[in-house]
Amino acid sequence: MKSSEWLKNIFSIAYYLMIFGWIILLGFLLYAVFINPWDILKILRDAEEFKIESGNALYTTLTYEILSGGFWIYIFLLFKNLMKNLLAGQLFTRFQIASFRLIGQLIIYITIIDALAYFIFRIIFQGRLRISADLFDFWFVIGIGLFSIFLSSIFNNAKILKEENELTV
Numbered sequence: 720m721k722s723s724e725w726l727k728n729i730f731s732i733a734y735y736l737m738i739f740g741w742i743i744l745l746g747f748l749l750y751a752v753f754i755n756p757w758d759i760l761k762i763l764r765d766a767e768e769f770k771i772e773s774g775n776a777l778y779t780t781l782t783y784e785i786l787s788g789g790f791w792i793y794i795f796l797l798f799k800n801l802m803k804n805l806l807a808g809q810l811f812t813r814f815q816i817a818s819f820r821l822i823g824q825l826i827i828y829i830t831i832i833d834a835l836a837y838f839i840f841r842i843i844f845q846g847r848l849r850i851s852a853d854l855f856d857f858w859f860v861i862g863i864g865l866f867s868i869f870l871s872s873i874f875n876n877a878k879i880l881k882e883e884n885e886l887t888v
Contacts, residue, residue: 727802734795741788748781776844783836790829797822811878816871823867830860
């Protein structure tokens with residue numbers, strides 16, 4: 720059970736770090752909108768994904784990153800709640816089944832939306848089409864989402880077997 724505590728702690732740390740990063744992005748957006756976007760453009764001038772050279776591109780990118788980050792924070796919150804429920808004792812509950820399914824679906828949706836958004840942003844902001852070699856990350860995260868959905872079906876089958884076992888005793 721020590722490994723499960725470690726996993727719960729890792730999810731908690733990642734969750735709070737994501738919130739911290741999200742707050743920084745929100746601060747950048749608010750600073751850019753209300754004070755001076757050119758200061759933020761200087762900071763983000765050499766971004767790895769694509770170069771941001773205009774105020775509108777900056778607003779669009781930061782707004783999208785805030786929305787995407789919010790979804791990832793929600794996914795990690797669901798993971799935290801699921802881990803707390805799993806460690807509380809009872810297994811194969813409806814909450815656990817629904818949580819695994821929802822987490823898997825959200826991971827798949829947000830990963831596909833992120834990939835499409837970065838593809839569109841590259842076309843719009845750089846004016847050219849570039850296919851990157853980070854497909855491993857894309858498929859790995861999709862695989863994690865599918866594995867979560869698979870765990871949901873395993874937990875559902877185990878719940879049914881557990882209920883049948885309790886009825887026969």
